[in-house]
Amino acid sequence: MDILAEDVDLLEKHDILLHYPGVFLLVHILIFLKHLPQVVHIVLKVLALVSIFTVKVCVTLLILNLLLDVFLVETDDTLLELLEVGNVMQAFEDVVLELLLEAFLLI
DSSP, X not given: OOHHHHOOOXXXXXXXXXXXXXXXXXXXXXXXXXXXXXXXXXXXXXXXXXXXXXXXXXXXXXHHHHHHHHHTOOOOOHHHHHHHHHHHHHHHHHHHHHHHHHHHHHO
16 A cells, blocks of 8 residues: 555545544534523623622621721720631632532533
């Protein structure tokens, strides 16, 4: 068998070479469009949770400011603040990990 006889001229087969990336892109676009409602739902859920988190932090800061202004006491409660922030961040991390798990299960 002659190797030169088996050699394929790639310039003559450019339509075949261009066909595979087109199919690849089309399949990925179809998969994206199929899962678009779930992705939008997860993004909106994350945005809602972030807004709830922000509101809770603002309310907590308002309450703390009101309490500190009423009593006019400066206390060293940094440990309490660190524990509260740690609990809030752990809850936020749990929510994000749960949403990522749902996203991976949908795919």
